Amino acid sequence: QWFGVELTAENRKALIVPPLFAHAYLSLTDGAEVFYQTSHAYAPGTERGVRWDDPGVGIKWPAPVTDISDKDRNWPDLDI
Incomplete structure (x- = not known):
């Protein structure tokens, strides 16, 4: 299953993604900014996708x- 939500400066929504959930984003405007807050430091070689x-x-x-x-x-x- 997948779920989509539009996050904009105007609607001021944020999305919290639980650990180990796949996530992705598509910028719909030029100059969009994406901010990540993670529960652990990045560890190269441990990613899955x-x-x-x-x-x-x-x-x-x-x-x-x-x-x-x-x-x-x-x-x-x-x-699957």
Whole structure:
């Protein structure tokens, strides 16, 4: 399952993501700022991920995904 929410300066919403939950974002405006607060320091090599376009998840992005890191582009499909 997936859930989407639009966070804007106008609606002043925030989203708390529990530890070990997959999460992603798509900036809908130029110059958008993203702030992360984490429960642990970053530890290279411990990351896991889900590809943004995994057909088993079926996220309906609100706009085309045009710029994505190689790391995020290359996560394997979930085996569901």
